[in-house]
Amino acid sequence: DTEVTQTPKHLVMGMTNKKSLKCEQHMGHRAMYWYKQKAKKPPELMFVYSYEKLSINESVPSRFSPECPNSSLLNLHLHALQPEDSALYLCASSSPLQDLHFGNGTRLTVT
Amino acid sequence: AQSVTQLDSQVPVFEEAPVELRCNYSSSVSVYLFWYVQYPNQGLQLLLKYLSGSTLVKGINGFEAEFNKSQTSFHLRKPSVHISDTAEYFCAVSYSGAGSYQLTFGKGTKLSVIP
Numbered sequence: 001d002t003e004v005t006q007t008p009k010h011l012v013m014g015m016t017n018k019k020s021l022k023c024e025q026h027m028g029h030r031a032m033y034w035y036k037q038k039a040k041k042p043p044e045l046m047f048v049y050s051y052e053k054l055s056i057n058e059s060v061p062s063r064f065s066p067e068c069p070n071s072s073l074l075n076l077h078l079h080a081l082q083p084e085d086s087a088l089y090l091c092a093s094s095s096p097l098q099d100l101h102f103g104n105g106t107r108l109t110v111t
Numbered sequence: 112a113q114s115v116t117q118l119d120s121q122v123p124v125f126e127e128a129p130v131e132l133r134c135n136y137s138s139s140v141s142v143y144l145f146w147y148v149q150y151p152n153q154g155l156q157l158l159l160k161y162l163s164g165s166t167l168v169k170g171i172n173g174f175e176a177e178f179n180k181s182q183t184s185f186h187l188r189k190p191s192v193h194i195s196d197t198a199e200y201f202c203a204v205s206y207s208g209a210g211s212y213q214l215t216f217g218k219g220t221k222l223s224v225i226p
Contacts, residue, residue, distance in 0.1 A: 043155065100155075100157070104154045
């Protein structure tokens with residue numbers, strides 16, 4: 001069982017839809033991350049929040065919009081996605097300079 | 112800049128045989144090194160890490176790795192594998208950034224354990 005919970009597990013959306021991915025942790029971690037993982041590829045960092053402030057944006061297109069409402073929650077808002085955005089989206093959290101704990105991901109399919 | 116090279120994309124091995132998954136890194140500064148495992152349809156789970164100190168690191172599920180600075184390697188080993196070890200294994204490197212780990216992952220090695 002993972003201590004980082006991601007919902008939904010699966011999501012199918014059209015290119016004109018707006019949807020959100022959610023991530024929750026109750027380990028008191030103050031850094032939270034979004035990664036994107038395409039099939040048979042390693043995870044690629046998208047965003048990092050540190051103490052609820054966006055600290056890293058790896059040049060991610062604006063159709064992906066992260067939000068950190070509080071220290072336990074991390075959202076990823078999706079709008080006008082493309083089929084090539086279909087992937088496994090992983091959330092992770094950590095204490096400063098400590099291990100990353102990953103959720104099981106949301107498998108996103110854009111049709 | 113830092114990078115990680117996993118030399119084998121796939122490693123088949125018979126059950127109860129030993130296995131070594133190879134990882135080499137390049138970095139101009141001191142690094143932290145990690146091995147993660149990913150089972151099908153799951154997230155990544157930390158197997159072990161090297162931050163400093165002893166170069167032989169023991170992790171979960173009977174895995175261990177040795178940090179070799181002169182060869183810039185961090186190979187993962189297990190003396191006897193089980194069917195349940197079938198998974199994707201990622202080596203990752205990070206430097207001591209400010210407040211969060213910025214992990215750079217290798218391309219992964221798929222370990223297939225043959226009964």
